[in-house]
Amino acid sequence: MTLALFEDRGTPLDRQRFTWRELVGKPISKLDDDAFTRVRVILMNGIENEAMRFLHAAARFNGELRVPFAEVRRVEHHQATMVNWLLGPDHSPLETTIGYEQVAIEVTAALAQQEPDAYLAQNYRFGLLEDFDHMYRYSALMDRLEGKDSNNILQSYTDVMPGRPTVVEHRAPENDVRRPFDRRTAAPITKMNALTLTASEQQTHNYYLNIGPLFADPVARQLYAEIASIEQQHVTQYESLLDPSQSLLENWLLHEATEVYNYHSCVETETNPRIKAIWERMLSYELGHLHMVAELFKQYERRDPQELVGERLPTPIAFESQRDFVRETLAREVDLRPSGADFVSLEEEPQSSLDYRNHMNSEGSPSEIVADGYAWHPGTELTRQAANF
Amino acid sequence: MQESIDSTRLGTNRTGMQTSPALSKEMMDNAQLEPNETSAGLDGQALAEMRAEYVREADPLGSIPPPATAKGALKSGMKMMTCSRPQAFIDKLSERLAYERAGTRLYEAAITKFLEHSEELPGATVSDFTHIRDEEAAHALLIKECIEQLGADPTAQTPSAALVGIETMGILQAVTDPRTSLAHTLHALLAAELVDEAGWETLIALAENMGQKDMAARFREAEQHEQEHIFKVRGWYESLTLESGQLV
Numbered sequence: 001m002t003l004a005l006f007e008d009r010g011t012p013l014d015r016q017r018f019t020w021r022e023l024v025g026k027p028i029s030k031l032d033d034d035a036f037t038r039v040r041v042i043l044m045n046g047i048e049n050e051a052m053r054f055l056h057a058a059a060r061f062n063g064e065l066r067v068p069f070a071e072v073r074r075v076e077h078h079q080a081t082m083v084n085w086l087l088g089p090d091h092s093p094l095e096t097t098i099g100y101e102q103v104a105i106e107v108t109a110a111l112a113q114q115e116p117d118a119y120l121a122q123n124y125r126f127g128l129l130e131d132f133d134h135m136y137r138y139s140a141l142m143d144r145l146e147g148k149d150s151n152n153i154l155q156s157y158t159d160v161m162p163g164r165p166t167v168v169e170h171r172a173p174e175n176d177v178r179r180p181f182d183r184r185t186a187a188p189i190t191k192m193n194a195l196t197l198t199a200s201e202q203q204t205h206n207y208y209l210n211i212g213p214l215f216a217d218p219v220a221r222q223l224y225a226e227i228a229s230i231e232q233q234h235v236t237q238y239e240s241l242l243d244p245s246q247s248l249l250e251n252w253l254l255h256e257a258t259e260v261y262n263y264h265s266c267v268e269t270e271t272n273p274r275i276k277a278i279w280e281r282m283l284s285y286e287l288g289h290l291h292m293v294a295e296l297f298k299q300y301e302r303r304d305p306q307e308l309v310g311e312r313l314p315t316p317i318a319f320e321s322q323r324d325f326v327r328e329t330l331a332r333e334v335d336l337r338p339s340g341a342d343f344v345s346l347e348e349e350p351q352s353s354l355d356y357r358n359h360m361n362s363e364g365s366p367s368e369i370v371a372d373g374y375a376w377h378p379g380t381e382l383t384r385q386a387a388n389f
Numbered sequence: 390m391q392e393s394i395d396s397t398r399l400g401t402n403r404t405g406m407q408t409s410p411a412l413s414k415e416m417m418d419n420a421q422l423e424p425n426e427t428s429a430g431l432d433g434q435a436l437a438e439m440r441a442e443y444v445r446e447a448d449p450l451g452s453i454p455p456p457a458t459a460k461g462a463l464k465s466g467m468k469m470m471t472c473s474r475p476q477a478f479i480d481k482l483s484e485r486l487a488y489e490r491a492g493t494r495l496y497e498a499a500i501t502k503f504l505e506h507s508e509e510l511p512g513a514t515v516s517d518f519t520h521i522r523d524e525e526a527a528h529a530l531l532i533k534e535c536i537e538q539l540g541a542d543p544t545a546q547t548p549s550a551a552l553v554g555i556e557t558m559g560i561l562q563a564v565t566d567p568r569t570s571l572a573h574t575l576h577a578l579l580a581a582e583l584v585d586e587a588g589w590e591t592l593i594a595l596a597e598n599m600g601q602k603d604m605a606a607r608f609r610e611a612e613q614h615e616q617e618h619i620f621k622v623r624g625w626y627e628s629l630t631l632e633s634g635q636l637v
Contacts (some may be wrong), residue, residue, distance in 0.1 A: 026446065026448055029449075031450060031551060032451040032452055033452025090450060092558060142497055144497075145494060145498075145565070146490070146496075146553060146554065146561065147487070147490030148487070148490070151544065152546040154553075155430070170635040215565075216561075216562040216564075217498070217561075217565035217566075220565075261458055378544045379486075379533065382490050382493055382526055383529060383533050383543070
């Protein structure tokens with residue numbers, strides 16, 4: 001079911017209030033909730049964080065709108081809190097990491113298939129295969145450090161096997177910068193897909209940078225350092241798909257529409273009724289933001305907001321296992337490499353990227369070391385090895 | 390490379406107030422030594438009440454999955470089938486499986502530490518450590534077989550299995566930190582082994598209650614191993630700690 005964006009005006013901003021008790025409610029169950037409930041929680045935290053970061057940056061470039069920026073940003077902050085605090089404390093940092101990579105794989109794969117622009121879809125498939133490899137490396141770390149099976153988090157929705165090897169994902173910065181969509185011709189779904197993935201990868205990058213030092217194990221510390229670096233590359237890739245000539249208000253309107261679209265997708269697919277009620281509340285708040293920004297857009301730009309974001313939302317994001325698509329993409333595209341804004345064969349990779357990664361890897365590759373000889377096995381590789389004793 | 394003795398050296402530790410007498414005096418000048426009467430709950434009551442509210446409303450960590458087939462449960466004996474909560478046994482078996490797997494990885498990290506410091510502990514050899522590691526791995530396999538015999542899923546993470554992962558996070562951090570000495574590492578291993586042994590005791594009692602005599606007998610063997618682990622690790626830890634105490 002699609003949503004008419006401008007029919008429901010949502011909750012007015014002055015009625016979007018929280019208490020500390022509301023912000024810190026009951027978390028989801030790591031064991032009993034569906035993995036895609038956790039996927040939605042992680043994704044929406046990323047969407048909210050992007051909303052805040054964007055509005056903070058916007059305030060540095062515009063004095064006139066600083067008050068409305070601050071008003072909406074305060075609510076976005078509390079929405080992020082309410083959503084992110086749904087992750088139970090029994091998720092270890094490494095288990096949450098597995099959840100983050102499941103988001104990166106399943107959501108990127110879903111968006112790649114719904115993306116009408118062939119070039120952007122190519123970018124998504126490219127990034128997908130790198131995050132897919134991160135899942136394999138982190139699963140090896142989880143098994144070999146904590147003796148745990150990453151499939152307890154994945155619930156058999158997502159494969160654990162090598163993708164484009166992390167060791168070769170490191171490349172010169174100029175080979176991470178892509179061509180943006182054209183704001184005048186791109187479909188609303190194209191704009192929202194690019195923003196969704198920018199948000200998702202940005203929070204993953206931040207998360208790894210923050211939690212990497214929590215680990216005592218030097219292999220874990222190196223692996224987080226290495227994969228955080230790739231996530232930074234991914235943010236560069238995805239944000240370079242956004243048309244830089246979008247005006248500030250156009251950008252803000254797009255952010256709010258993206259939030260509405262994502263929350264609506266959550267409402268349509270959520271299996272936990274208590275969490276679904278939270279998505280519905282958040283959706284109503286975002287519709288309130290959208291309408292407020294739409295009025296500002298009309299006032300300052302003298303344009304119709306519907307021209308930008310359409311009349312109705314696109315089909316909701318498919319929060320479900322994309323196993324077949326991922327496997328097909330892996331078989332076809334694992335050897336692609338970027339050269340500037342284009343994708344080329346393995347042999348054509350620019351020397352600048354080779355030089356960069358040869359140096360980064362010259363004192364050892366944590367992603368190779370941690371997964372040396374690793375193959376995912378139900379219940380950890382120990383239950384296979386133990387038969388030898 | 391640091392040795393265990395280095396962790397008890399005198400140095401420039403800055404955390405205590407006596408290190409900075411002048412600054413400490415300034416801190417005390419500004420400190421509220423008397424409780425603020427208007428501040429509710431300085432005795433911790435308000436804090437405890439907030440926690441209690443969450444405890445009353447909390448959902449459980451999760452559940453135990455039902456067996457995929459009753460075949461294994463039937464084969465394993467009627468007591469299992471007629472017991473009111475056989476899943477409590479499954480939960481504890483899963484806990485031990487998770488613990489033994491984590492213990493195996495813990496010893497792998499400890500072996501690395503020992504190899505770098507082996508001269509500190511002449512009474513131990515690497516084969517002493519690998520022997521313990523291998524027994525932890527063998528215990529994991531034993532539990533996996535028992536869970537399968539009962540028709541349950543050894544790959545499932547039950548609430549108690551998830552919880553031991555939380556409980557042992559600190560121990561794992563202590564062992565894998567390259568800065569911790571061999572004595573620190575052995576102290577962390579001793580904590581792990583003491584809880585491990587207690588876990589096997591509970592499991593033996595549960596197995597007997599369930600009429601699982603063969604399992605109980607196999608678990609007693611495992612418990613015997615754990616007692617040997619405690620004896621060895623405690624001995625190594627004490628010898629290192631007493632030695633460094635004498636040297637200081």
